[in-house]
Amino acid sequence: MFDIVIIGGNISGSCAAINAAKNGIDVVLIERNKEMFNPPHCGEGIADITYDYLKFGEVGCKKNQINNFTINVSDIKEYKLKLKKHYIYIFDRNFAEKELLKRAEKNGVELILGKRMKNFNPPDEVILDRKKIKGKVIIDASGISCRVGQKIGLCTKLKPEDVGVCIQSRVESNFPSDKVQLWYHKPYAPFGYAWVFPKDNNTANIGFGIPGGLKLDLEELLNKYIKFVTNNDYKILHTFRSCVPSAHPLKKLVKNNVMIVGDAARLSNPATGAGIHNAIFSGSLAGLIASKYVRGEIPSLDEYQVIMQKKVTRLIKDYHNKTMLKTDEDFIKGYKKAFSILSILNKISPGIFQNYVAKMLKRDFDILDKYKR
């Protein structure tokens, strides 16, 4: 019997593992892929504060600093935003994923890579191919599939419109390396958005995400967008399709001995799909609280739910705002309003919005630091 069994070895799972194992707890992490995807299934955008908190820079994880945004709402309006003080980085996620697994192993986590959890027998038994593993605490970090959560009734299958269906290419061309470009809605990303996230002057992640259920030729749309943003001068190195939850977060993140983290808990932002920060925060917090529970310092895992509630409430609000934008007109009006406010704020007081976001992210890390003491 392990103290903690973690299903999923990406960002939320490895953060849970590291933080639990640092407390001397017996942890096993099960990841179905033998090696993490390279290129990763991600735009690779991360807030500077989050990147710095995990000390990725100190171990040589490459980053490209973004100072500017150009945002188009359909072909109706263009906004330009300049970032000051706090920045977005386009980082090397594959490097970071490998680094986190390395840190987990160094702290004594047993890694089982290339093996899928086939089934879960509540309350504590994880079934692999030829092996059964038991844990006092089970952490579900299995991403959008939420394997354990489904089994114990904490999460149900997502509706198509609550899934962000994404396609992305790694593209070679000439890019202004300090600028992210976003295109909301038609013609490139109906009811979603397309992005150019430059990794440097010559390479970028170009992709889009739209709600599930729209019967569209994703590859054709992406090629159209790539041609547009590169003036038809490009080379595609790699393309993948993937999904991110754009859903109502789970109401319950804990049931008895099971905790749900990251995308499994639907903690990615329902409007933007950004989920790295919340995966890091929820995974780390779950690992810390689970280890306190195993050591007998707290009577239950409910503390995780209590601390996460503020974030869940904010995400529920974002989800409801997203569901209001049903027609072309709603969608355009909604995003025009949001970006107009943002761009006015950015002109009057550059940095005001970024400082607000930075404060929220810092608050999360203050919580983790308090638990680590």
Ligand SMILES: Cc1cc2nc3c(=O)[nH]c(=O)nc-3n(C[C@H](O)[C@H](O)[C@H](O)COP(=O)(O)OP(=O)(O)OC[C@H]3O[C@@H](n4cnc5c(N)ncnc54)[C@H](O)[C@@H]3O)c2cc1C
């Ligand atoms: C195209 C795309 C671009 C994105 N870009 C950004 C971005 O730029 N910035 C940002 O903040 N967010 C972005 N996101 C969202 C972000 O990638 C996710 O929110 C984040 O990866 C969630 O991390 P996670 O560890 O919770 O889940 P995941 O990354 O989904 O990891 C789950 C892990 O569990 C494993 N697993 C699943 N089932 C099993 C099983 N049965 N047994 C064993 N292992 C299992 C999987 O192999 C996987 O490694 C993007 C998402 C997509 C799809």
